[in-house]
Amino acid sequence: MGWLERMGRVLRAQMNSLVSEAEDPEKILEKAVMNMEQELIEMRRALAEAIATQKSTERYIANYQQASQKWYERAQIALEKGNEALAKEALLQRQSYQKQAQSLQAQLEGQNEVVGKLKKDLRTLEHKYTEAKAKKNLYIARLRSAMATQKIHEITSNLNSASSVSVLEQIETKILELEARSQLTSASVTDSLEEKFASLEDEDDVDNANSKHQIS
Known part of the structure; x- marks a missing residue:
């Protein structure tokens, strides 16, 4: 389940709690903002870990590519010296490093997608968080007004004109x-x-x- 979907579930649950239990709207919104802030912290941590893994994979790929190139050069030297058997062994080593580099390259592509998605989701959540903080007081005022209006209607409807x-x-x-x-x-x-x-x-x-x- 995505980060934003989880955040939406939390906010919907809190608003349902507000309606069903008549909790203080200020506490509800404060809690919602705090949950969004916690989501940001967790998402940033996840993004940092994903980027660290991505960089580590890139380093491994670079090392394998360097080793592959090294064994290719050794194979050439062996051929120049007329030692074909040694050249074949060097080429086998080169092929092994190439396969490892190719395998890690496939993993790196998947990691790049994850990092790209996390960055996009993080920007969206940061925007929502900033908007929620800016509008929190307005939301509180609107909720209080709505609840007060509802209360007035209840009192008015219960009045006996006679x-x-x-x-x-x-x-x-x-x-x-x-x-x-x-x-x-x-x-x-x-x-x-x-x-x-x-x-x-x-x-x-x-x-x-x-x-x-x-x-x-």
């Missing part, structure tokens, strides 16, 4: 009751003042009447 109206009516009744009490208190204070002044005025009338009787 009970709401009843509450409003009770509040209005209470306000009217308080206003009525205030008006009654004000009227009571006014009546009391009126009675006091009326009593004073009656006393003043009596005093005036007595004064007239005394004068006459």
Whole structure:
């Protein structure tokens, strides 16, 4: 299974967990970014190992090719000296090194494909990782907004309009009751003042009447 496919499975599993368990979206995204970072570390390590193997194979091929060339030159020297038997032995050694070089060359081609694919996948993952880090806060805000909106819808759908109206009516009744009490208190204070002044005025009338009787 490829690196990117594995990463996709991890991210999908995390988002499913967010939906099913209502986890903190910030923790989910932080974990996703951390997993992507770990994937990058593992992929870079794998790429480094693949390149190291590739370079090692190239060195072996170069050594075998050099040995092949060396035994070819020895075969020529043997022929020049008129020693055909020795020349044949040298050519057999040359052929052995050539076969080993050819076998490693086939392996090297496969290694080159692996290295090329790893480099391509690494660039793709690096781009995704950079994008995820840059947009993490935006994703968190969007997830929180979506969850808040869903919560509001749930609360709104559960509201009982009749009970709401009843509450409003009770509040209005209470306000009217308080206003009525205030008006009654004000009227009571006014009546009391009126009675006091009326009593004073009656006393003043009596005093005036007595004064007239005394004068006459």
